[in-house]
Amino acid sequence: xxxxxxxxxxxxxxxxxxxxxxxxxxxxxxxxxxxxxxxxxxxxxxxxxxxxxxxxxxxxxxxxxxxxxxxxxxxxxxxxxxxxxxxxxxxxxxxxxxxxxxxxxxxxxxxxxxxxxxxxxxxxxxxxxxxxxxxxxxxxxxxxxxxxxxxxxxxxxxxxxxxxxxxxxxxxxxxxxxxxxxxxxxxxxxxxxxxxxxxxxxxxxxxxxxxxxxxxxxxxxxxxxxxxxxxxxxxxxxxxxxxxxxxxxxxxxxxxxxxxxxxxxxxxxxxxxxxxxxxxxxxxxxxxxxxxxxxxxxxxxxxxxxxxxxxxxxxxxxxxxxxxxxxxxxxxxxxxxxxxxxxxxxxxxxxxxxxxxxxxxxxxxxxxxxxxxxxxxxxxxxxxxxxxxxxxxxxxxxxxxxxxxxxxxxxxxxxxxxxxxxxxxxxxxxxxxxxxxxxxxxxxxxxxxxxxxxxxxxxxxxxxxxx
Amino acid sequence: xxxxxxxxxxxxxxxxxxxxxxxxxxxxxxxxxxxxxxxxxxxxxxxxxxxxxxxxxxxxxxxxxxxxxxxxxxxxxxxxxxxxxx
Numbered sequence: 279x280x281x282x283x284x285x286x287x288x289x290x291x292x293x294x295x296x297x298x299x300x301x302x303x304x305x306x307x308x309x310x311x312x313x314x315x316x317x318x319x320x321x322x323x324x325x326x327x328x329x330x331x332x333x334x335x336x337x338x339x340x341x342x343x344x345x346x347x348x349x350x351x352x353x354x355x356x357x358x359x360x361x362x363x364x365x366x367x368x369x370x371x372x373x374x375x376x377x378x379x380x381x382x383x384x385x386x387x388x389x390x391x392x393x394x395x396x397x398x399x400x401x402x403x404x405x406x407x408x409x410x411x412x413x414x415x416x417x418x419x420x421x422x423x424x425x426x427x428x429x430x431x432x433x434x435x436x437x438x439x440x441x442x443x444x445x446x447x448x449x450x451x452x453x454x455x456x457x458x459x460x461x462x463x464x465x466x467x468x469x470x471x472x473x474x475x476x477x478x479x480x481x482x483x484x485x486x487x488x489x490x491x492x493x494x495x496x497x498x499x500x501x502x503x504x505x506x507x508x509x510x511x512x513x514x515x516x517x518x519x520x521x522x523x524x525x526x527x528x529x530x531x532x533x534x535x536x537x538x539x540x541x542x543x544x545x546x547x548x549x550x551x552x553x554x555x556x557x558x559x560x561x562x563x564x565x566x567x568x569x570x571x572x573x574x575x576x577x578x579x580x581x582x583x584x585x586x587x588x589x590x591x592x593x594x595x596x597x598x599x600x601x602x603x604x605x606x607x608x609x610x611x612x613x614x615x616x617x618x619x620x621x622x623x624x625x626x627x628x629x630x631x632x633x634x635x636x637x638x639x640x641x642x643x644x645x646x647x648x649x650x651x652x653x654x655x656x657x658x659x660x661x662x663x664x665x666x667x668x669x670x671x672x673x674x675x676x677x678x679x680x681x682x683x684x685x686x687x688x689x690x691x692x693x694x695x696x697x698x699x700x701x702x703x704x705x706x707x708x709x710x711x712x713x714x715x716x717x718x719x720x721x722x723x724x725x726x727x728x729x730x731x732x733x734x735x736x737x738x739x740x741x742x743x744x745x
Numbered sequence: 746x747x748x749x750x751x752x753x754x755x756x757x758x759x760x761x762x763x764x765x766x767x768x769x770x771x772x773x774x775x776x777x778x779x780x781x782x783x784x785x786x787x788x789x790x791x792x793x794x795x796x797x798x799x800x801x802x803x804x805x806x807x808x809x810x811x812x813x814x815x816x817x818x819x820x821x822x823x824x825x826x827x828x829x830x831x
Binding site for chain 2: 625
């Protein structure tokens with residue numbers, strides 16, 4: 279399937295119409311969604327109706343970057359008149375009366391919204407198995423997880439059910455599923471993209487990101503949805519020789535999978551062969567990063583999800599007393615993972631634990647930010663593996679928290695520091711499951727990390743999944 | 746603790762005490778991850794002075810404003826004072 283830039287050219291040259299393109303992806307959704315379970319809602323009528331206006335603009339040569347381009351949206355981003363469920367019983371029938379800012383921007387350019395994609399409930403999880411609409415399967419092997427929480431978005435792009443998707447990243451929820459599904463995922467600098475209309479998980483960590491087939495496509499979409507007037511593709515085709523690349527050599531030793539380790543070492547070799555300078559760096563506070571992320575994110579979750587009381591909107595249990603209605607609504611409508619994180623959040627914020635957990639976590643976060651700034655005094659970018667392993671099986675036994683949180687261990691550091699990070703594929707394991715690596719940049723340095731990733735992708739041939 | 750936690754969380758897991766405790770135990774693994782913060786000897790965890798200590802340092806340095814700050818401190822014993830100085 280062509281990339282976004284290729285689709286833009288085909289549309290503008292009238293080689294394909296907006297209707298034909300949208301129909302192509304809708305047909306793929308009909309063919310593959312029952313196997314993969316990427317979409318919660320498919321808006322066929324809405325998307326086909328949107329094609330007319332888009333095509334009129336294309337015919338008059340007045341098309342914008344995203345005019346007539348189909349896109350799917352993670353189902354925790356509000357879309358006016360279209361169900362936004364967060365994959366939770368709590369919001370099963372919730373229909374927003376407003377668009378998220380990113381949706382307004384896409385609608386202004388007459389992009390075509392194909393539907394809303396599956397996710398872990400309220401964005402909490404890293405396997406997309408915590409959805410009340412069922413798990414998302416990995417297109418490379420449907421017995422394996424897609425990763426999460428933006429698993430639906432990643433899988434639909436990988437399986438050609440959308441050329442691009444918007445996801446939301448808190449601790450790695452765009453980057454990790456992108457790595458496990460063999461596509462490219464970009465988490466921009468915190469604050470680059472408006473969070474208005476993104477249903478909150480952890481407000482100081484949440485950021486809307488882009489999942490696409492390649493780095494250029496992520497930059498292309500970011501140009502349309504970011505708040506800044508910036509050309510995120512301005513550094514494409516700049517040479518990578520003389521680039522100073524930081525590598526956490528102590529992270530490499532912790533990679534349990536031989537295949538992930540050897541793929542990452544080959545990435546380092548690639549940059550060395552292209553005359554980039556590879557510098558050993560360390561991030562001493564990273565050993566506390568997972569704990570810091572856990573404390574801060576669960577504390578913010580406990581606050582953000584207190585709004586779901588059965589009174590204003592969402593699931594409501596019919597009780598006469600408010601206190602009973604509140605408890606029963608939350609008991610019946612939240613999944614186990616969400617309940618656990620709310621309890622944990624209130625636990626770390628309790629009077630006796632606040633200093634020990636939450637305040638310590640904030641201090642670790644500050645220390646991480648400081649250590650990153652020291653690193654970027656001597657490096658232009660940092661590269662790291664995205665995950666320790668490839669996608670595990672859906673029925674993996676002993677699904678424990680340590681195992682789950684370990685999938686986030688590499689990605690939480692950039693989240694805590696608010697830095698931009700992009701993930702792309704660098705290899706495949708013996709079961710043909712994708713292996714990803716990440717490039718982290720300075721704050722607001724998306725053009726550089728997109729350009730370096732694009733350069734790598736031009737020399738690496740990605741495999742398509744066979745469905 | 747658990748009952749207070751459930752009340753604050755607006756949740757009711759079950760009336761059965763055994764089930765409630767089992768739910769709490771599900772957090773055991775998360776608490777295991779957080780237990781690394783108990784390593785009081787680790788230098789990293791000692792860095793970045795907590796706000797209350799920072800406030801006291803600033804008060805001790807700002808001798809000309811000490812009386813005002815001490816008065817403010819007696820009224821409102823939290824980070825408000827630091828905000829005022831800044």
